[in-house]
Amino acid sequence: MRPPRPPVSMGGPMASDPSESDDKLPLQGRFNRFRKLAGLSAQLSADVLKNGAKRLAGQEPEFLSKAAAEKLVSTLGELKGAAMKLGQAVSMDTELLSPEVRQVIARLQNEAPHMPYEVVARVLREELGDSPEALFREFEPKPLAAASLGQVHRAVLHDGREVAVKVQYPGIAETLTGDMDNLGLVVKTVSKASRLTDGTAYFQELREEMLLETDYLREAALCTGFARGAARLPDVKVPAVIPERTARRVLTLELLQxxxxxxxxxxxxxxxxxxxxxxxxxxxxxxxxxxxxxxxxxxxxxxxxxxxxxxxxxxxxxxxxxxxxxxxxxxxxxxxxxxxxxxxxxxxxxxxxxxxxxxxxxxxxxxxxxxxxxxxxxxxxxxxxxxxxxxxxxxxxxxxxxxxxxxxxxxxxxxxxxxxxxxxxxxxxxxxxxxxxxxxxxxxxxxxx
Known part of the structure; x- marks a missing residue:
């Protein structure tokens, strides 16, 4: 058995102080997150106004500057949840952004700031009953990817199979609920004030689907079902679920190379x-x-x-x-x-x-x-x-x-x-x-x- 590696982060050794580690988790509280987004909105608005001035001067402006894009990635990556999902959607729009700016924002797709290894270990123990070192023959402390609701670690089962272990950020379910409630108020207000078609039914559909994403047991069942639907598509690979290493906040799948x-x-x-x-x-x-x-x-x-x-x-x-x-x-x-x-x-x-x-x-x-x-x-x-x-x-x-x-x-x-x-x-x-x-x-x- 390979000895466990010391906890590491993207930028170097992990802090051992739990309070310092918790600072790296998604910001909590509807008001705190709303205030953070409001600050980001003000900065991006200034960038848009500056580009508008360039347009009036006959220059060819970008919709978003690279500096503003870096700020967007930093803030949304820290917030994670629905805010980060919105950034992921923006990064796909080839008409809206220049290739350089789109490449910056694309980091939100699986390169967000990650949570400390000790928090990962705590979630695994709470959900699966033991430490990463006991549950797996090998477990990489440094994540393969960090996204909007959780991060993925490479691991090896005791029978030698390589797997990807997705571990949910603590508190992200509550955070996502707060984000969607904030957005819901905006949708409801705009619908009432603008005499436009009431968009609340469509928002409710999106809200319900997003909130369900925090249940990894449900995701495991969807993965198995999707594999059945893709069975007649030999060029499409759906990873196998590892049920004995899967729980509500931990999902273990076959590792794809x-x-x-x-x-x-x-x-x-x-x-x-x-x-x-x-x-x-x-x-x-x-x-x-x-x-x-x-x-x-x-x-x-x-x-x-x-x-x-x-x-x-x-x-x-x-x-x-x-x-x-x-x-x-x-x-x-x-x-x-x-x-x-x-x-x-x-x-x-x-x-x-x-x-x-x-x-x-x-x-x-x-x-x-x-x-x-x-x-x-x-x-x-x-x-x-x-x-x-x-x-x-x-x-x-x-x-x-x-x-x-x-x-x-x-x-x-x-x-x-x-x-x-x-x-x-x-x-x-x-x-x-x-x-x-x-x-x-x-x-x-x-x-x-």
Missing amino acids: GRTLKDWVVSGPSAEERFRVARQLILAIYGPFFLQGEMQADPHPGNFMVLEDGRLGVLDFGSIKRFTPRFVDANRRMFLHAVRLESMDVMGLSREVGFTSELPDAEAAPLIQEILHIAGRPMRTTPYDYATCQIPRDMKLHFARNAARFLKIRPPAEAVMFFRSTGGLAQNLKLIGAQGDFRGVFLEVASLL
């Missing part, structure tokens, strides 16, 4: 590799959805891994969304019509999905049809180049130009997670920048159904 998508994409992959990984990513998102009604609803580049054996690994299962059969069936038929280039009853299928509309069908149908037309470009065009893809930009423009009418078309609440997943997929594909026969890839998805 490779590089996260965000690290792989900057390593100079060939055109062939880019197409291969883009294809796998499309299959990983749409395959389990159409086959089993489940989707990876937090698809930032830190949640996928390009494995050494060429497959695509899926890493995070707390945000797996299970959809209603009606929602899946109607979307499946809509997809098949689109990929086969067939006409469809847009309003009829939209209602089956769960959409409601205050507009006459003759006015609502073209709006929805244009969404399908923009999203379906890779299904119609061969070859398709995701490096120059304008789908995210054109979607934003379409909604902006027709904002008043879109407020009268309401998707079902569960569509929030669907749009989060498919929107993230579109951003990831643009990030990969592959070119090739993607119509063939979508036909491959259709052949599974």
Whole structure:
């Protein structure tokens, strides 16, 4: 047995004072966190105003400077929770940020400041009943990754299997609840004051899904279920759960070997590799959805891994969304019509999905049809180049130009997670920048159904 290493951190030896260690945990208290975010907001607003002045002077400004991005990463990384998840989403927007700034903010995807080893050991003892050294043959004190709700450590089981152990930050469940309650007040106030469509139902869907992510026993069950949905996808790897080393705040999975998508994409992959990984990513998102009604609803580049054996690994299962059969069936038929280039009853299928509309069908149908037309470009065009893809930009423009009418078309609440997943997929594909026969890839998805 390898002797345990002394506790270490990203920057050197750990402090032995418990009070000093606790300072490295996520900031607690709704008011304290709100005040921290308010301070960050003021600094970012000053940066935006400065860039606005550059625009008036005829210069080409960035939406966010590199210095402001560093401040954003530092603050959100310290806060973790919902605030950090928001930063992860921002880091994926290729239209909003320059590549340099996006690379800075991308550190939030799995490189947040981590909690001390003694706190990790305490959580393991509380949840699994013993020390890391007793529970595992080897346990690396330095984390492989630190994210919004917990951090991941490499370990080896007593039978020699290498595993990834995700340990939840103490108090993060309460912290996340406070964050979402703060955001909920904002959503409710804006909805009442602006005469816009009431967004509370959609926010409630997002809130409930995020709060469920703190239950690692639930995540273990979702991982096992997602593996069943991906069973017909040999190029997609879902790690096995280790039940005897899993509890409410500790999740142990088979360790996958490779590089996260965000690290792989900057390593100079060939055109062939880019197409291969883009294809796998499309299959990983749409395959389990159409086959089993489940989707990876937090698809930032830190949640996928390009494995050494060429497959695509899926890493995070707390945000797996299970959809209603009606929602899946109607979307499946809509997809098949689109990929086969067939006409469809847009309003009829939209209602089956769960959409409601205050507009006459003759006015609502073209709006929805244009969404399908923009999203379906890779299904119609061969070859398709995701490096120059304008789908995210054109979607934003379409909604902006027709904002008043879109407020009268309401998707079902569960569509929030669907749009989060498919929107993230579109951003990831643009990030990969592959070119090739993607119509063939979508036909491959259709052949599974």
